[in-house]
Amino acid sequence: MHFHVFDFVFTLWSVGPFTLRMQGSNTDDEEVDMTTGSDALSVFLVEDEPSLMFVLEESIRSLGHSVGHKAGRLAEALECARSDGFDVAMLDVSLHGEDSFPVADELSRRGIPFVFTTGFGSSSLPERFQNAAIMEKPFRLRDIQQALGALQGASSHA
Numbered sequence: 639m640h641f642h643v644f645d646f647v648f649t650l651w652s653v654g655p656f657t658l659r660m661q662g663s664n665t666d667d668e669e670v671d672m673t674t675g676s677d678a679l680s681v682f683l684v685e686d687e688p689s690l691m692f693v694l695e696e697s698i699r700s701l702g703h704s705v706g707h708k709a710g711r712l713a714e715a716l717e718c719a720r721s722d723g724f725d726v727a728m729l730d731v732s733l734h735g736e737d738s739f740p741v742a743d744e745l746s747r748r749g750i751p752f753v754f755t756t757g758f759g760s761s762s763l764p765e766r767f768q769n770a771a772i773m774e775k776p777f778r779l780r781d782i783q784q785a786l787g788a789l790q791g792a793s794s795h796a
Contacts, residue, residue, distance in 0.1 A: 684738055695708065760772055
């Protein structure tokens with residue numbers, strides 16, 4: 639099953655209209671396979687930027703998955719990480735100036751696969767997470783799909 643990638647258009651309160659067009663490296667829009675049925679994941683989404691949280695959430699849903707929990711602050715993220723209701727996680731490295739590494743530690747302890755989202759590459763990660771999966775900002779829908787596919791594979795082997 640395929641769908642045609644669309645533009646996300648929304649308004650940032652103080653900035654005005656903002657459009658994010660998710661597309662491949664060429665001028666043609668991407669086509670991405672959607673997940674259906676038992677392959678669907680419930681994702682714990684940790685992101686402190688509301689506009690990016692919205693785009694990620696819509697992207698995850700458009701790929702046939704769901705968002706089980708979401709958090710924008712470290713304390714909230716830690717609380718969610720200790721709960722049930724999700725299969726995998728996507729973690730922004732920096733949450734309002736606080737590192738999300740305690741959340742990653744909790745997920746690791748519980749055997750829940752996760753990917754870090756960051757604009758700073760692996761150099762921003764402590765040594766214990768140097769081999770962790772990273773999705774570098776800015777990312778496209780295909781990047782999200784590939785990250786979720788890798789997490790799904792890790793989840794089935796956990």
